[in-house]
Amino acid sequence: MESAHYNKVARILHWTMAVLIVGNLIGGLLNDIAPRMIMPGHFMGGLLILTLAVIRLLWRLTHRPPAWPAHFATWEKVSAGAVHWAFYVMMILVPLSGWLMVSSSDRTISIYGLFNLPKLPVEQSEAFGQLMSERHELLAYATIALLVFHIAAALRHQYVKKDGIMARMWA
Numbered sequence: 001m002e003s004a005h006y007n008k009v010a011r012i013l014h015w016t017m018a019v020l021i022v023g024n025l026i027g028g029l030l031n032d033i034a035p036r037m038i039m040p041g042h043f044m045g046g047l048l049i050l051t052l053a054v055i056r057l058l059w060r061l062t063h064r065p066p067a068w069p070a071h072f073a074t075w076e077k078v079s080a081g082a083v084h085w086a087f088y089v090m091m092i093l094v095p096l097s098g099w100l101m102v103s104s105s106d107r108t109i110s111i112y113g114l115f116n117l118p119k120l121p122v123e124q125s126e127a128f129g130q131l132m133s134e135r136h137e138l139l140a141y142a143t144i145a146l147l148v149f150h151i152a153a154a155l156r157h158q159y160v161k162k163d164g165i166m167a168r169m170w171a
Ligand code: HEM
Pocket: 010, 014, 017, 018, 019, 021, 022, 060, 065, 080, 083, 084, 085, 087, 088, 147, 150, 151, 154, 155, 165, 166, 167, 168, 169
């Protein structure tokens, strides 16, 4: 019989990445306040998120998640599934667009004087950098919208439906 819980690997990845992603969303939005302090952390956090996202995606594609609870309506299964997969897309595209953005400039980016940020081999052009900056911002805002929806759903299950969905990812 299939367990009704996400297993340990899925739970550790979920909550570690949730903290890192929320941290990077806040860091990105606050970057104007103290760019020299925030940005190197934003870059490294972002590259860590991208690495973990690839591992998590491979894990998810090779391991079955717990079955949907029997009481789930079709619209709940479809919307939860759609949000979860959209998150996977964002976990890859948001950091990738950021990395492409900074790679398109010929500036060397030092990470707190410890080492330089590795660059992707892309054309060095301002127009490309600008395009990636716009995409990065748009996708980051889309991630926030998904997150609002995802948290609202989790709270609805926890406090309105009281059907133990939170425990699938928590316990
Ligand atoms: C940026 C932050 C977050 C991301 C990217 C994210 C992403 C995901 C994804 C992709 C899944 C599907 C399972 C998997 O493939 O691992 C999931 C499940 C879940 N998440 Fe999140 N999540 C985030 C934050 C949160 C927060 C803050 C909460 C709680 C308030 C939460 C509660 C849950 C719950 C309860 C499930 C299990 C749903 C089920 O039973 O199918 N998540 N999340």
